[in-house]
Amino acid sequence: xxxxxxxxxxxxxxxxxxxxxxxxxxxxxxxxxxxxxxxxxxxxxxxxxxxxxxxxxxxxxxxxxxxxxxxxxxxxxxxxxxxxxxxxxxxxxxxxxxxxxxxxxxxxxxxxxxxxxxxxxxxxxxxxxxxxxxxxxxxxxxxxxxxxxxxxxxxxxxxxxxxxxxxxxxxxxxxxxxxxxxxxxxxxxxxxxxxxxxxxxxxxxxxxxxxxxxxxxxxxxxxxxxxxxxxxxxxxxxxxxxxxxxxxxxxxxxxxxxxxxxxxxxxxxxxxxxxxxxxxxxxxxxxxxxxxxxxxxxxxxxxxxxxxxxxxxxxxxxxxxxxxxxxxxxxxxxxxxxxxxxxxxxxxxxxxxxxxxxxxxxxxxxxxxxxxxxxxxxxxxxxxxxxxxxxxxxxxxxxxxxxxxxxxxxxxxxxxxxxxxxxxxxxxxxxxxxxxxxxxxxxxxxxxxxxxxxxxxxxxxxxxxxxxxxxxxxxxxxxxxxxxxxxxxxxxxxxxxxxxxxxxxxxxxxxxxxxxxxxxxxxxxxxxxxxxxxxxxxxxxxxxxxxxxxxxxxxxxxxxxxxxxxxxxxxxxxxxxxxxxxxxxxxxxxxxxxxx
Amino acid sequence: xxxxxxxxxxxxxxxxxxxxxxxxxxxxxxxxxxxxxxxxxxxxxxxxxxxxxxxxxxxxxxxxxxxxxxxxxxxxxxxxxxxxxxxxxxxxxxxxxxxxxxxxxxxxxxxxxxxxxxxxxxxxxxxxxxxxxxxxxxxxxxxxxxxxxxxxxxxxxxxxxxxxxxxxxxxxxxxxxxxxxxxxxxxxxx
Numbered sequence: 104x105x106x107x108x109x110x111x112x113x114x115x116x117x118x119x120x121x122x123x124x125x126x127x128x129x130x131x132x133x134x135x136x137x138x139x140x141x142x143x144x145x146x147x148x149x150x151x152x153x154x155x156x157x158x159x160x161x162x163x164x165x166x167x168x169x170x171x172x173x174x175x176x177x178x179x180x181x182x183x184x185x186x187x188x189x190x191x192x193x194x195x196x197x198x199x200x201x202x203x204x205x206x207x208x209x210x211x212x213x214x215x216x217x218x219x220x221x222x223x224x225x226x227x228x229x230x231x232x233x234x235x236x237x238x239x240x241x242x243x244x245x246x247x248x249x250x251x252x253x254x255x256x257x258x259x260x261x262x263x264x265x266x267x268x269x270x271x272x273x274x275x276x277x278x279x280x281x282x283x284x285x286x287x288x289x290x291x292x293x294x295x296x297x298x299x300x301x302x303x304x305x306x307x308x309x310x311x312x313x314x315x316x317x318x319x320x321x322x323x324x325x326x327x328x329x330x331x332x333x334x335x336x337x338x339x340x341x342x343x344x345x346x347x348x349x350x351x352x353x354x355x356x357x358x359x360x361x362x363x364x365x366x367x368x369x370x371x372x373x374x375x376x377x378x379x380x381x382x383x384x385x386x387x388x389x390x391x392x393x394x395x396x397x398x399x400x401x402x403x404x405x406x407x408x409x410x411x412x413x414x415x416x417x418x419x420x421x422x423x424x425x426x427x428x429x430x431x432x433x434x435x436x437x438x439x440x441x442x443x444x445x446x447x448x449x450x451x452x453x454x455x456x457x458x459x460x461x462x463x464x465x466x467x468x469x470x471x472x473x474x475x476x477x478x479x480x481x482x483x484x485x486x487x488x489x490x491x492x493x494x495x496x497x498x499x500x501x502x503x504x505x506x507x508x509x510x511x512x513x514x515x516x517x518x519x520x521x522x523x524x525x526x527x528x529x530x531x532x533x534x535x536x537x538x539x540x541x542x543x544x545x546x547x548x549x550x551x552x553x554x555x556x557x558x559x560x561x562x563x564x565x566x567x568x569x570x571x572x573x574x575x576x577x578x579x580x581x582x583x584x585x586x587x588x589x590x591x592x593x594x595x596x597x598x599x600x601x602x603x604x605x606x607x608x609x610x611x612x613x614x615x616x617x618x619x620x621x622x623x624x625x626x627x628x629x630x631x632x633x634x635x636x637x638x639x640x641x642x643x644x645x646x647x648x649x650x651x652x653x654x655x656x657x658x659x660x661x662x663x664x665x666x667x668x669x670x671x672x673x674x675x676x677x678x679x680x681x682x683x684x685x686x687x688x689x690x691x692x693x694x695x696x697x698x699x
Numbered sequence: 700x701x702x703x704x705x706x707x708x709x710x711x712x713x714x715x716x717x718x719x720x721x722x723x724x725x726x727x728x729x730x731x732x733x734x735x736x737x738x739x740x741x742x743x744x745x746x747x748x749x750x751x752x753x754x755x756x757x758x759x760x761x762x763x764x765x766x767x768x769x770x771x772x773x774x775x776x777x778x779x780x781x782x783x784x785x786x787x788x789x790x791x792x793x794x795x796x797x798x799x800x801x802x803x804x805x806x807x808x809x810x811x812x813x814x815x816x817x818x819x820x821x822x823x824x825x826x827x828x829x830x831x832x833x834x835x836x837x838x839x840x841x842x843x844x845x846x847x848x849x850x851x852x853x854x855x856x857x858x859x860x861x862x863x864x865x866x867x868x869x870x871x872x873x874x875x876x877x878x879x880x881x882x883x884x885x886x887x888x889x
Contacts, residue, residue: 107728107736212739236735236762269737269762272728343760415765426767428785433819435782436810438711438802440747480807657806663746667806677841 108273110266113237114176114204115140116273117244119148121200122281123174125166126150127159129524130553131178132213133267134206138176139556142566147278152556152565155490155524156181160203161188167201168293170284172248176204179220180489184525186223189257193228194303195293196255196310199283200248203229204260206267209384210411215470215487217409219385221261224362228307229259230314231362232323235342237271243323243359245276254314256307259362263384265340265411315363323359324368330354334376336369336389336400344414345382348421353380364392373398380421384412442475444664445623445680447547450594452476453660453684454601455514455543456483458608464514465500469493469526471518472552472622473545480661484516491525493517497540498533505539512608513540520550520558523573527582534583534613541607541614544575545594547622548631555625562630579615594618597687623680641681641696643674649693656685656694703756705764706856708848709783710775711800712749715845719773720751722849722870726861727755737762746803748779773852775831775845776800777816787824792855795820795828796848827851829889835882840875843882850886 108116114137118126126148128138141150153159156177166173177185182205189203205223208214224231232247234240240262247258291299318324333353337345338361345355356372358364373379373393381390381402390402405420406412418424442449452473459466468474468484469492477484486496497515504511517526522544530542550556557563562572576589588610590603600618607614621631627638650671657667664679665672674685674694686694706723708716720736727734732755739750752764769787773794774780780795787793795817804810813819820826829851835844846867853863867879 105728107724107734264739265737265762268739269735270724271735271759271762272733340762343762346760413763413765414761426765427789428767429787429789429823431781431784431819431823433781433813433816435778436802436804436812438746438748438778439804440712441803443746478803479809654808658808661803661807663803663806665806666801667808 104275105272106275107270108237108241109136109268109270110234110237110240110262111136111268112140113241113273114244114260114262115144116275117241118174118202119144120241120276120278121245121248122172122279123148123248124171124283125163125173126175127153127162128176129153129156129159129181130550130556131156131181131206132553133208133264134176134178134181134204135553135556136267137204138565145566150565152558154559156185157187160185163201163203164188164192167197167199169198169286171199172201172281173199174202174204177206178214179205179207179218180214180216181205182220182223184490186227189229190227191295191300192257194295194300194307197251197257199281200251200258202244202247202251202258202260204262207261207263207385209263212264215489217385219388220259221361221388222386224259224261227259228311229362230254230256231259231261231360233261233339233359233361234266235339235357235359236266237269238273239359240266241273241275245279254310254317256310256314261339261361263340311363315366318360318363318365319367321360324365325357325359326368326372327355327357328375331376332378334372334379335382336372336379336393337382338389339384341382341384341412344412344417347414348417358389361389364389366396369393370396370398382406382417385409439478440475441478441661441663442472443623444662444675444678445682446472447594447618447620447622447682448473448476448545449481449660449662450597450682450684451543451545451600451618452481452483453688454597454604455516456481458604459483462608463511465504465511467493467496467500467513467515467540469517469521470552471521473516473518476516478661480658490521491517491529494526494529494540494542495532497542498529498536498538501538501540502536515540515542517542517544518551519544519546519548519560519575522575523559527578530579530584530613530615531582538613539611541616544615544617546575546617546619547625548619549622549625551622551625555622563628575617576615584613584615588612588614589617590615591617591619594620595682595684597684623682637681639680640699641683642676642679642699643681643683643686643694643696644676645672645674646693646695647671649691651691651693653690656689659688660684703754703759704856705769705788706753706852707764707769707772707783707786708751708753708775708852709772709779710749711779712747714749714775715842716749716751716775718870719845719849720753722846722863722866723753723852725870726858726863726866727753729866730861733757733759735759735762748782750783771852771855773848775848778802778813780820781813781816784820784823791824793820793824793826794848794851794855795826796831796844797828798830798832827855827889831886834885838878838882838885840878843878846879846882847886850883851889853883854887854889
């Protein structure tokens with residue numbers, strides 16, 4: 104049967120067909136939909152959201168050592184979090200086949216950096232597969248488990264945004280069932296004490312050598328001969344751009360198994376063509392390895408080293424041609440993403456922004472929708488680096504200010520899912536070492552940015568089961584934050600937020616403020632509807648008689664439901680959800696809350 | 700060998716470009732074409748610009764529509780038509796929804812929404828424009844604006860050889876089938 108599938112749907116399908124039994128992930132664009140597509144195979148595959156990528160990888164490693172085919176999935180920066188287990192798991196090797204799917208984001212469509220994780224296959228010494236479209240994403244994923252078992256190595260399944268989020272036609276196959284062996288401990292293989300690990304380090308070289316031999320003659324690495332004037336070496340989605348650029352005017356070495364690279368095959372191909380071009384996105388991973396083999400080639404001298412690649416860029420680089428286009432004199436205005444109408448973060452940021460101006464606060468931020476609090480008019484996030492860093496950065500800064508005799512107070516803002524990802528450890532640091540930053544946990548009852556995934560704080564699992572819920576105030580108390588220094592507020596009630604903030608900002612010890620209100624776009628659970636009574640029941644309207652067109656509502660909240668024209672401000676009735684933040688900031692009491 | 704055709708659907712997060720492109724690709728696949736479709740998710744739910752790229756033909760390689768190569772661009776919002784103009788093939792058609800959504804900088808008074816976009820575009824390329832939102836409202840559901848625009852797209856591309864009613868039946872919830880079919884035909888006849 105043929106169906107149209109995104110790369111992420113195809114990866115999930117391929118894992119199912121390949122006999123996977125255990126799958127774990129932490130959501131992250133562009134990888135999220137891989138695990139979101141797993142529960143449809145619930146009869147054969149157990150799948151879960153883990154609190155972070157390291158935990159996801161370790162859980163999958165445990166399942167592999169137990170003897171079943173397992174996988175984990177993450178976005179590119181997630182692999183940094185999961186690097187610790189994977190670098191040592193490469194030594195021990197697997198029992199059941201193990202695949203780590205890592206989705207890079209060239210062009211940073213939704214990411215804080217643009218790292219090329221193909222480099223990590225080399226440094227961690229993993230097998231690496233790279234599909235060029237949805238069909239290969241499914242086929243390669245299916246075969247990845249067997250490959251992992253054959254060479255006793257974990258597989259890094261490397262994809263990029265354009266593979267994950269593009270759809271193509273996929274021919275489906277059947278599931279391969281693999282028996283689960285009875286458990287037998289294998290201490291020398293799986294206990295990485297130095298004595299064992301030193302031996303494993305030696306056998307890892309043997310395993311890599313065997314895999315390199317295989318790579319020289321395998322179905323993943325193929326030669327397509329055309330004109331021999333140009334020979335293109337390429338992998339991943341870049342293959343598609345190369346084919347579209349050169350067509351039959353070149354020959355291609357299309358690499359699907361890209362670590363270890365097939366040395367003999369590359370030399371053989373290079374010997375058959377007049378000149379070698381390397382077409383790849385981001386770092387010169389293939390190029391450097393080809394050059395080490397003593398082969399002259401052209402790659403990053405002409406192809407951009409950063410940003411997403413496409414056919415236009417490859418044509419410009421190698422053929423020097425650019426398409427003819429229309430141009431207009433009028434220029435569009437940028438359309439940056441903004442906190443949604445009704446977003447519960449707006450109320451918190453409105454108050455925090457006001458306090459920051461008055462008190463000269465430093466605000467350390469984190470990764471999530473609430474990073475958008477850095478944008479005008481709120482401008483209430485001063486730094487974001489990585490998941491969980493807000494609280495630890497805030498701790499470090501608070502100590503630095505204290506010891507330098509500076510009066511600056513530090514506030515750290517972090518979402519519920521990010522807090523449970525790695526923020527908890529940071530709060531331990533602040534409490535244990537006497538930090539003074541105020542931590543604000545923006546609990547919107549879901550993992551919001553990636554499109555609403557459950558987490559250990561929401562009460563539900565990926566597979567739709569009810570689950571125990573982490574109680575954030577009690578967790579903070581258990582870590583050592585004093586009970587009187589933990590407050591929970593409704594972020595839509597500005598006076599309530601301000602009163603709590605005033606109380607906590609004057610204290611010289613670790614404090615936690617929790618804002619609890621659901622993401623307005625999430626599918627509300629029974630529990631949400633019971634707990635948050637006014638959810639989506641009202642909307643706001645402007646009484647144009649009372650409105651003086653002062654624009655305070657627009658300019659201090661930045662709410663997209665407020666439509667601003669020269670003559671007046673109106674509220675878009677379809678997008679307003681009745682959060683009432685604009686009503687509370689209006690100096691002329693011109694905004695009313697009415698039933699929806 | 701048939702040349703690869705390129706379609707771009709552009710708009711603002713939440714306007715329904717994804718369902719429109721799903722029906723479109725499903726129809727093209729049923730008609731026997733190789734199809735690739737690419738969309739960027741992530742931060743687009745939060746009011747940013749969104750684009751869905753659809754390519755079809757005997758064999759499609761890249762999933763991305765390049766500059767100067769779109770046979771038709773359907774802009775769900777006026778300024779997005781302007782943003783994507785450089786992707787229109789010389790001689791291609793632009794279908795523009797007469798509809799404005801202010802981006803944040805305009806709302807904050809930091810920038811002005813460009814005036815007269817549609818007339819400006821009409822002086823540059825082949826433009827079909829109408830108020831799809833009004834058509835949808837007349838039909839009784841503002842959300843079917845996307846399918847009105849899909850109808851106009853199918854007409855502009857000349858994709859009459861596909862049973863679009865069947866594709867709508869296969870891709871939307873039963874209670875919305877009739878209104879979506881009507882929306883499609885209203886858009887087709889614009």
